[in-house]
Amino acid sequence: MNFELTAMDADGAAHQPCDVLLLLLASDVKPAPGVLSTLVEQAGGDLESKAGSLLDMYRPNGLSCKRLVLVQSASGNAHDMREAVHKAVTLIATAKPHNIILYFEKTPSSQALRVALTTLAEASYRYTTTKGEKTEGRSLENVKVAMPDTTALNKAFDVAVAAVHGIEFAKEWANRPANHATPTLLAQAAQSLEKFPKIKCRVLDAKAVTKLNMGAFLAVAQGSAQPLQFIVLRYNVHGKGRPPVVLVGKGITFDSGGICIKPSPDMDEMKFDMSGAASVLGVFHALAMLQPDISVVGLIPACENLPSGHAIKPGDVVTSMNGLTIEILNTDAEGRLVLCDALVYAQRFKPHAVIDIATLTGACVIALGKVRSGLFSNNTELSAALQAAGESSQDLCWPMPLDEDYAEGLKSNFADLANVAGRPGGVITAAKFLQRFADKFSWAHLDIAGTAWKSGDAKGATGRPVGLLLDYLLSQDTKA
Ligand code: BES
Ligand code: MN
Ligand code: ZN
Numbered sequence: 295m296n297f298e299l300t301a302m303d304a305d306g307a308a309h310q311p312c313d314v315l316l317l318l319l320a321s322d323v324k325p326a327p328g329v330l331s332t333l334v335e336q337a338g339g340d341l342e343s344k345a346g347s348l349l350d351m352y353r354p355n356g357l358s359c360k361r362l363v364l365v366q367s368a369s370g371n372a373h374d375m376r377e378a379v380h381k382a383v384t385l386i387a388t389a390k391p392h393n394i395i396l397y398f399e400k401t402p403s404s405q406a407l408r409v410a411l412t413t414l415a416e417a418s419y420r421y422t423t424t425k426g427e428k429t430e431g432r433s434l435e436n437v438k439v440a441m442p443d444t445t446a447l448n449k450a451f452d453v454a455v456a457a458v459h460g461i462e463f464a465k466e467w468a469n470r471p472a473n474h475a476t477p478t479l480l481a482q483a484a485q486s487l488e489k490f491p492k493i494k495c496r497v498l499d500a501k502a503v504t505k506l507n508m509g510a511f512l513a514v515a516q517g518s519a520q521p522l523q524f525i526v527l528r529y530n531v532h533g534k535g536r537p538p539v540v541l542v543g544k545g546i547t548f549d550s551g552g553i554c555i556k557p558s559p560d561m562d563e564m565k566f567d568m569s570g571a572a573s574v575l576g577v578f579h580a581l582a583m584l585q586p587d588i589s590v591v592g593l594i595p596a597c598e599n600l601p602s603g604h605a606i607k608p609g610d611v612v613t614s615m616n617g618l619t620i621e622i623l624n625t626d627a628e629g630r631l632v633l634c635d636a637l638v639y640a641q642r643f644k645p646h647a648v649i650d651i652a653t654l655t656g657a658c659v660i661a662l663g664k665v666r667s668g669l670f671s672n673n674t675e676l677s678a679a680l681q682a683a684g685e686s687s688q689d690l691c692w693p694m695p696l697d698e699d700y701a702e703g704l705k706s707n708f709a710d711l712a713n714v715a716g717r718p719g720g721v722i723t724a725a726k727f728l729q730r731f732a733d734k735f736s737w738a739h740l741d742i743a744g745t746a747w748k749s750g751d752a753k754g755a756t757g758r759p760v761g762l763l764l765d766y767l768l769s770q771d772t773k774a
Contacts, residue, residue: 517605657720
């Protein structure tokens, strides 16, 4: 799907040939006099004032589009814009349009433009990779984004387009079934990003990981026949550059729970347990498109969590890369085990900040639902910057506590710490576990268990939190 930003007035839009012209109306702005304003006037009260109200017209007289849809975006804020674009794109989907114009009668804010483009992409997205040959993908090919004046929005437009591509790259890999997204295939996807400027990728195998003493990561991987992969991506990282931001993505390509096996219903959804990893891949894709002047490292410990004769057992004690021993009381708390070694590995980059992204706990879904990701951090400035990025991208998160008292339950009689505490505050005790391995740098942890995918009829990856991470990283580009 190609996006193009063009300045034109309403009359210009009316005379552009296209399959559909989506005319976004705001409650406080009347269209400039012309054929469109006449139509809007004639529509009168038939177009309701509620965001997302639509009025659909075929081959309207004097217009060059095949179809005109009047779309009410009401206040034009992020919420109303999402509602408006979602309803409009869903309405026209059945007609399978190829070329559309999204015309803003009133110049949107950067945030509203971002929401409009990501919502348009989301509403027109079709997964096809493992469907039969007859399955049609997205019909949309060209989207002309038009408004009277574009001068203030060029940068926001480029970021929005890059965010869409990053989100869709993340969705593609998260949506693929586990047998089509093994650790090896994930590593190949990461390596494919080397085709872009400034991106380098190195993949460590089990032998290299053993040499690094990543005993916790190795322990999770040992139950599976699929070889583990430790993926190291770099964007613009070189010797004397500034300290990089390190992103660590949980890459469990399938989480059965291991010996502490999960119940069968909904277990298929555990193919999404590499959504953190997918978001790191998506962010690198977006960085490649925008080429900002920052340095970013991406680390992905990728493996499966399966039961077998080789699998770890409850009570097993393993040693992580920093020498701490861990009693594995529950083999289903595997995410923190692969992440802790990656966090220790992150130290070698002398990072400005380390952010891990993980579908870590069912408890996070209970605490925050599917609206906001859980945010934990040992640094208030980093936490504030991530919250701000969540707002600007409308990829929301919410700060959670890290009081030391929450670590009480992680004590073990047989190791330095246990990998689980009791059920209360499970989202926090998981973060407390990770924090033990993140004491040498500014660190944040995003629990995306609730936000990374949707269940039910709309089952599928969301591509979150690519938007949030991208806005945070761009905010670190002081020259921009
Ligand atoms: N990948 C799961 C977390 C998860 C569960 C994400 C449900 C989304 C929906 C993680 O590896 C896990 O199994 N966590 C356990 C931890 C528990 C054993 C302390 C959980 O949340 O039940
Ligand atoms: Mn698990
Ligand atoms: Zn998991």
